[in-house]
Amino acid sequence: MVPDSETALVLGGLMIWSSDMDDKQFTGLQGLLGKPVGGIQNPLENAKAVTQDWAGKNGQQCKRFDDCVDMENPQASSCGTGQVRIGYDAGGCGSGYGKPICCPSTAYPKSCLWRGDGSDCNGQCHSGEMTLLYSSWGGDPTEGNHKRCGRGRKAFCCVADEWESEIKDCYLGRCGGGCLSGDEKVASVHDPDTCAYSYGHSGPQNRDYCCPSPAKFTNCHWVGKGDCADNTCDDNDIQLMVNSYGDSKSSCHWGRQKALCCDAPAEQAFLPVDLKDIFPTLPPSNDYVKYDLQFPKGASKGSNPVNTAFGWVLIDGPEAAVTSAKVKRDGSRSDLEFLNCHEIQGEKRQKVRFVCTNDGPTSDCEHMMLDGLAGTIIEMPDNCGAATYAVAHEVSVAEDQSLPAHLSHLTKATVKELTFDYNFGLVKRDAGSIYFRADYANIGGYWETVVDSSPASKRSMLRRFYSSSDGDWGSRFATVRNKKSGSGSAFSKTFSQSIFSGLKSCGSAKAFADIVASGSISATAKMAVSIVGTISPSIDIEEVYSFVDTNIDAKMNLDMSMYGSFNLDYTTESLFSSPITMDEFNHIGIISFAPTLMADVGMVADIELAGNISTGVHAYTSTNIVQNFPHNAGDSSGQTAQEAMGTKFSGDISDAAEGTIKIDLRPRVGLSITLNKYGTDGKVVNAFTEASLNTYNALQVGSDKSYNVSLGTGPATTTVTYKNSLDSFTAWSEDSNMDRVIGSSNQAKVIASGAAGGGDDEDNNKGGPSPHTISNETSSLFWDFENSFLGCSTGLVLSCDSLDENPVCEVDICELYPGLCDDYDSVDGGFDGSDDGGFDNGTGSSNSTSNSTLTRRSSLAKRGAERQFKVLLVDKTEATFKSLSYPSIGKLYRGPNGQVVIETAFDVMSNSCDDWEVIDWPLNDVDMSKFVTEHIVELQTIKAWVQAANSGILPSGVQMSVGGIRSKWWKDYFGSAVLSSTLTPVSGSYAPQRPSDRVFDALGSSRNRAVFVPCQKEINSMKALLWDFKSPDQAVFDADLEDAVENCGPIENFLKPLKLILAVFEYLNDADVKKRFEQVVDNVNTQLQLIEGDPNGVPDLSTSWTEFIPDYMTKVVKHARALMTSRITDIRNAYNVANPPANKGTVMDILKDMETAVAAITMPYSTV
Structure with a gap:
């Protein structure tokens, strides 16, 4: 059986803020800092924190398997993730097990041994060793053999690394007792040999065993009586010395010795690191230690930092300012029990009730009152408050003295309440210094090379590395790099950002600029850092070392539409609204490390320009940027390279005056270090160790109007920057004063040239940015410089592109007219009817509630869901009925019912603004996400028919030949299950009893798909608009038209809706569509005739339908013709100006073709 790694006995009460309990804004530490600290971007969004405490500090978490396993089988004998095998017990297992x-x-x-041998084992640990466990057999490693003891037992003894120095400071005092000043007695020893000799064989023969005060070893006692066969310390006790007498005058027999055993100190016996070797200034020996260790995403609890990425912070501080309401000093559960933790809200000052469950001599209930309560940091029980630690202020008797049932036996206990908050600015200030060490690495190898390593200098024969030499740190960094353990943090970011977009009135014309940068940045960064110093009562960073190795790949495309005079001194702005962080280590309120990607865009301009330009640049590191911080800790290296994008340059410069505009991109990759200072001054060190490159595109125009478009990339650079910091790392001062250049620059490269208003030197470049509307975008990066950047030209000629050949209408009508396409069809939405599709059988019950549930949960009736219609009747009451569910485009062809659907999709033949022909495309040739399941006869047709049939008046205002059908039938019968069950089925056995179901099924449903066709969503949306006698928003149309005439804006914005109107009628007159249109109308009429013949039917339904359809369709056609005529007139009037845009001829030709098409607009059943 593998050991349970979760059963931790944690000894605590030490200064630490657990990173998983405070919020992202460090609220719990705001008081300590004296001001809001702010949040860390995206903490561990891509990396999961695995927080660990001092696990098994005195061996409590060390476990022995219950069952014997094959020790030669690595899998069977493995301890599991986060565990280390330190030996084994051979007890009763047989050879090899x-x-x-x-x-x-x-x-x-780090060093354990089975002690005890022979038939009379009497295993006894040596001085400075802990007894971890016992066995009659022993095991490995051993000082003897695996034979079973005939008498006694063997002891598994482990060296208590962290107590060796404490034991070495202890000694035997003078005969007669007494210790040196500053030391205290922990035990007595009877020493007749030494004392008898010293005092002439008479006098006192006792000596005190003394240790530095305050003694860490308590409850010391001698073990061994009689023949001293039982002379071993209890599990987890520490053995200080052995002596044949101990504190009695009786000596052991057979050469045995008594053991001086003491309770284990509260400090851990086994630390992951040796404090003497990670601090340049050793903390006081009576301090207490706590740490927070985190691993990347995917690591399990108990992971080992060896050869993996990690982050940790170790705190070493005094006990006086810290206590625990969670555990006692020995690791056992506290006697304090908190009663209403679930009522704690937020991070304000508040109270929580608690009771003392044990008032005996071992109770810890009063421990929090040591040296006064106010300002004491208290470790709260699990799930009790917003953070693991809080600041205590007062204890008082609670008004509510009630106890839960499991504590009802505490009849004499007084319920108290603790007043606390998370304002760490109010902690005790006179308790002493708090030392800290923080290390972070996003690759493996750092822990064992830098944190837990052999010494770099001959300080002592200690195992671990500490050095203040830049060279030593650089050497260690090189070792970590050479291990090549892990790829570091990977960044990938695409962007499309408005650099500037604005208009400016210049008399009768307008100056404008629209500059958009798009592209991508990717990088992989390996980095590590170590920081050592004190953080209370004042901060003092003694050492800080780091390295950053990264590769960067940056692509930038620029689309520029400009007319006017442009002036701007070189200015930079952040490309991303917030930094992108990965694999962050964050210890709330103390320190955080975050590999970070940032990017800046810079611009400088002094030019007059009229043109549309598209260009770009691709820059990258041909060799990785390698940099240590401080730079004296090793050599730097790295080189950048560049190339043009696939399309080097396109567009047209119609006019320009001498000058330059240059736009650059600077991706910055590095390690963000945020150190929160203790104290009330609120000072924060926020450092960013970065490596970067800078790449650009530039347009330069000469005095003769000749121009060059170029690109360039500078060398790699490294630096340290500080954000909102009132302090900095002194050791890095030379790295933060300037950019440190690495490698060499790349020579600027001309990628296009020509003359403004003339031809280019390579080919006749056209293109540039796609036609679009230019507006004032206050969110553009350089909008704050609008007044200085954008000015009126002194005489440039503005020339719109001539669009004589196939002007393109690619703009999305749904973006031009927000809300037009709200009634949309998602690819996977709706119901395919494979299990009746949740289809209501018309009896008032449904096989599934999914249809109605979807309707209730959406403010818009999405395609596929049943829709509810309400009709105001002539008697001022309402009739309510529902359509049927149907499959969206992604499910239209599924199941047996989908086999009858036409296998083509309807869309315009081309994107040309002057081509509105609609054809049926093979399904494999289209993107089905742009299509919808189309009701050829719109669902709202039934609502309009009900209104007409009820009133007896057709949509045109003409009286029907039959009178209006009474309101009561529409209200009480049409949408209710009232028809006879024997009425002729619609299809198969499907015989719905609601009249509305029969009608809507004829229009198309999950069962009846033969009348559906896939239709392009823009055509469908425009058709639905016309069907309701509505028009595309006039204000949007007018604005697009004005922009085209005055600013050379895209003509497609006002032509696209007109093209779609014509496309709607091309679609409706397609032979396959027309056939289904007529089939729907006939099917509705058939069902109405059946309903008329039912006992609960009503006369004249069929007649009203056959009169309604041609009247309604005629009105739709007339509406479309009038709308087109009005909009065409608007366009002609707008272009009838003294100096019309150069593309007027193109526009007029298109309008002429449209006018011809308008005269021919018609549709099935229309009389015109």
């Missing part, structure tokens, strides 16, 4: 002994990888003893 044993029970592995496992400890947490973050706190395990």
Whole structure:
């Protein structure tokens, strides 16, 4: 059986803020800092924190397998993730088998041994060793063999690394007792040999065993009586020394010795690192230690930092300012029990009730009151408040003295309440210094090379690395790099950002500019950092070292439409609204490390220009940028390269005056370090160690109006920047004063040239940005410089592109006219009817509630769902009925019912503004996401018919030949299940009893798909608009028309809706569509005749329908003709100006063709 890694006995009460309890804004530490700290962008969005405490600090979490396993089988004998095997017990297992002994990888003893041998084992640990467990057999590693003890037992002893120095400071005092000043007695030893000799064989023969005060070893006692066969310390006790007498005058027999055993100190016996070797200034020995260790996403609890990415912060501070309401010093559960943690809200000052469950001598209930409560940092129980730690202010008797049932036996206990908050600015300030060490690496190899490593200098024979030498750190960094363990943090960001978009009145004309940068930035960064110092009562960073290695790939496309005079001194703006962070380590309120991608866009301009330009640049690192911080810690390297984009340049410069405009992109990749200072001054160090490159496109015009379009990329650079910081890292001062250049620049490259208003030197470039509307975009990056950047020209000629050959109408009508396409059809929405599709059988019940549920949950009736219609009747009441569900385009062809659907899709033949012919495309030739399931006869037709049939008046205002059908039937019968069950089925066995179901089924449903066709969504939306006798928004149309005439705006914006209107009638007159149109009308009429003959039917339904259809369709045609005529007139009037745009001829030719088409507009059943 593998050990349970979750059963931790944690000894605590030490200063730490658990990173998973405070919020992202560091609210819990705002008081400590004296001002809001702000949040870290995207903390661990792509990396999961695995927070660990001092696990098994004194061996409590070390476990022995219950069952014997094959020790030669690595899989069977493995301790599992986050565990280290330190030995095994061979007890009763047979040759080659044993029970592995496992400890947490973050706190395990480095040297253990089975002690005790022979038939009379009497296993006894040595001074400075802990007894971890016992066995009659022992195991490996061993000082003896695996034979079973005939008497006694063997002890598994482990060196308590962190207590060795404490034990070495202890000593035997003088005969007669007494210790040196500053030390105290922990035990007594009877020493007749030494003392008898010293005092002439008489006098006192006792000596005190002394240790520095305050003694870390408590409850010390001698173990061994009689023949001293039982002379071993209890599990997890520490053995200080052995002596044959101990504190009695009786000596052991058989050469045995008694053991001086003490309770284990509160400090951990096994630290993951040696404090002496990670701090340049050693903290006081009576301090207490806590840490927070996190691993990247996918790591399990208990992961080992060896050869993997990690982040941690270690805090070493005094006990006086910190206590725990969660655990006692020995790791056992606190005697304090909090009663209403679930009522704690937010991070304000508030109260929580608690009770003391044990008032005996071992109780810790009063521990929080040590040296006064106010300002004490208190570790709260799990799930009790917004953070693991809070600041205590007061304890008082609670008004509510009630106790939960499981504490009802505490009849004499007083319920109290603790007043607390998370304002760490109010913590005690006189408790002493708080030391810290923080390390982070997003690749493997750093922990074992830098944090837990062999020494770099001969400080001592210690295992781990600490050095203040830049060269030593650089050497360690090189070792980490050479391990090539992990790829680091990967960034990938696409962007499309308005650099500037605006208009400016210039008399009768307008100056304008629309500049858009789009592209992508990708980078992979390997980085690490170590910071050492004190953070309270004042911050003092003794050492800080880091490295950043990165590759960068940046692509930028520029689309520029400009007319006017442009002036701007070189200015930069952030491309991203917030930095992009990955794999962040964040210890709330203390420190965070975050690999970060940022990017800046810079622009400088002094030019008069009229033109449309598209160009771009691709820059990248041909060799990785490598930089240590400070730079003296190693050599730097790296090189940038560049190339033109696929389309180097397109567009047209119609006119220009001498000058230049240059736009650059600077991606910045590095490590963001945020250090929150303790104290009330609120100072924060926010450093960014970065590597970057800078690439650009430029347009330069000479005095003769000749121009060059060029690109260029500078060398790689590194630097340290500080954001909103009132302090900085002194050791990095030389790295933050300037950009440090790495590698060489790339020579500027001309990618296009020509003359303004003339031909280009290569070919006749056209194109540039697609036609679009230019407006004032206050969100554009350089909008704040609108007044200085955009000015009126002094005489440039504005020339619109001539669109004589096939002007393109590619703009999306749904974007031009917001709301027009709200009634949309999602690819996978709706119902395919494969299991009756949740289809109501017409009896008032449904096989599924999915249809009605979808309707209720949506403010818009989405395609596929049943729709509810309400009709105001002539008696001022309402008739309510529903259509049937039907499959959206993504489900239209599914199942047996989908086999009858036409296998073509209807769309315009081309995107040309002067071509509105509609054809049926093979399904494989179209993007079905742009199509919808089309009701050829719109669903709202039934609503209009009900209104006409009820009133007896046709849509045109003409009286029907039959009188109006009474309101009661529409209200009580049409939408209700009133028809006879024996009425002729619609199809198969489907015989709905609601009249409305029969009518809507004829229009198309999940069952009846033969009348559906796939139709392009823009045509469908325009058709629905016309069907309701509505028009595309006049204000939008007028604005687009004005923009085209005055600013050379895109003519497609006002031509596209006219093209679609004509396309609607091309579609309706297609032979396949017309056939289904007539089939729908006939099917509705058939069902109405059946309904008329039912006992609950009503006369004249069929007649009203046959009179309604031609009247309604004629009105639709007349509406479309009038709308087209009006809009064409608007366009002609707009272009009838003294100096019309050069494309007037193109526009007029298109209008002439449209006028011819308008005269021929018709549709099935229309009389015109």
